[in-house]
Amino acid sequence: MKLLVTGGAGFIGANFVQQTVDERPDVEVTVLDALTYAGNVESLAPVRDRIEFVQGDIADADLVDRLIAGTDLVVHFAAESHNDNSLNDPSPFVRTNVIGTFTLLEAIRKHGVRYHHISTDEVYGDLELDDPARFTEDTPYNPSSPYSSTKASSDLLVRAWARSFGISATISNCSNNYGPYQHVEKFIPRQITNVLDGVRPKLYGQGLNVRDWIHVEDHNRAVWTIIERGTPGETYLIGADGEVDNRTVVRTILELLGKDPDDFDAVTDRPGHDMRYAIDATRLRTELGWQPRYRDFRSGLAATVDWYRDNEQWWRPQKDATERAYAAAGETVLGSADPAS
Numbered sequence: 001m002k003l004l005v006t007g008g009a010g011f012i013g014a015n016f017v018q019q020t021v022d023e024r025p026d027v028e029v030t031v032l033d034a035l036t037y038a039g040n041v042e043s044l045a046p047v048r049d050r051i052e053f054v055q056g057d058i059a060d061a062d063l064v065d066r067l068i069a070g071t072d073l074v075v076h077f078a079a080e081s082h083n084d085n086s087l088n089d090p091s092p093f094v095r096t097n098v099i100g101t102f103t104l105l106e107a108i109r110k111h112g113v114r115y116h117h118i119s120t121d122e123v124y125g126d127l128e129l130d131d132p133a134r135f136t137e138d139t140p141y142n143p144s145s146p147y148s149s150t151k152a153s154s155d156l157l158v159r160a161w162a163r164s165f166g167i168s169a170t171i172s173n174c175s176n177n178y179g180p181y182q183h184v185e186k187f188i189p190r191q192i193t194n195v196l197d198g199v200r201p202k203l204y205g206q207g208l209n210v211r212d213w214i215h216v217e218d219h220n221r222a223v224w225t226i227i228e229r230g231t232p233g234e235t236y237l238i239g240a241d242g243e244v245d246n247r248t249v250v251r252t253i254l255e256l257l258g259k260d261p262d263d264f265d266a267v268t269d270r271p272g273h274d275m276r277y278a279i280d281a282t283r284l285r286t287e288l289g290w291q292p293r294y295r296d297f298r299s300g301l302a303a304t305v306d307w308y309r310d311n312e313q314w315w316r317p318q319k320d321a322t323e324r325a326y327a328a329a330g331e332t333v334l335g336s337a338d339p340a341s
Contacts, residue, residue: 007078126274179216207247239279
């Protein structure tokens with residue numbers, strides 16, 4: 001099998017590429033990545049001599065057509081994905097997430113290639129904290145940010161191309177990923193690296209927002225399960241029953257690194273901050289037989305903390321620029337994060 005992975009130098013994509021190369025020696029992997037700030041070719045260092053790497057833009061129709069013409073399967077990870085950045089400048093999100101996906105779909109249609117589309121649970125909007133419901137494949141889309149709205153747009157393009165043109169495509173909407181090689185602008189690695197640097201972690205508002213966490217290795221195994229056993233034209237939700245509020249995540253990181261669990265700062269909440277995400281992955285588990293390996297969030301988080309502690313050479317070049325960007329955006333400390341305050 002010849003596989004093209006878009007965004008394969010990003011967080012989830014790089015883990016997918018490494019996992020695929022290690023576990024599926026019969027698959028020839030080509031990575032297409034624009035190497036914007038969130039892409040890092042060093043994330044592919046362990047398998048660099050066993051893949052083909054192409055630096056380029058998924059909105060480049062000629063390049064995309066040439067690569068897909070010699071491919072059996074495309075797995076599309078490439079996306080602008082940071083909510084804060086989408087609020088500051090939505091335009092790259094429209095170009096990459098919408099125009100880029102359209103460009104891929106047209107090449108897929110032309111060459112008759114199998115396609116899997118990686119998406120997010122954020123397209124469904126959010127849930128109330130006391131709502132027992134979880135997102136399912138039938139939940140209506142209700143995105144709340146430029147990021148999630150452009151991902152919703154890309155999902156709808158895939159559905160339309162499958163129905164109108166008969167392309168062989170599946171979609172997966174996954175909950176929040178964590179694990180190795182995640183950019184330090186993201187919530188968990190930012191908190192880990194702040195503590196490692198002796199800096200108090202930053203928490204939006206009261207930290208009551210709940211995310212449904214899944215280890216990146218479990219996500220990527222689910223993707224392969226869908227590719228191999230899923231029904232073309234269908235959507236599958238990926239989740240590991242990992243609902244945890246942001247305050248608990250920060251406190252756990254501090255504990256794992258031997259710090260006082262209340263040693264963090266509350267900062268001004270971001271606009272439109274979704275309260276709760278929760279995935280119902282029943283269909284993936286019952287119809288396709290997938291199960292997560294990391295069933296305990298704390299153990300997966302401990303492994304992630306260890307990775308960042310042991311791989312400073314990977315994240316250090318990104319760290320200072322990330323913190324300068326947050327400072328320039330006006331991240332304001334609200335005061336002590338002690339629950340009694």
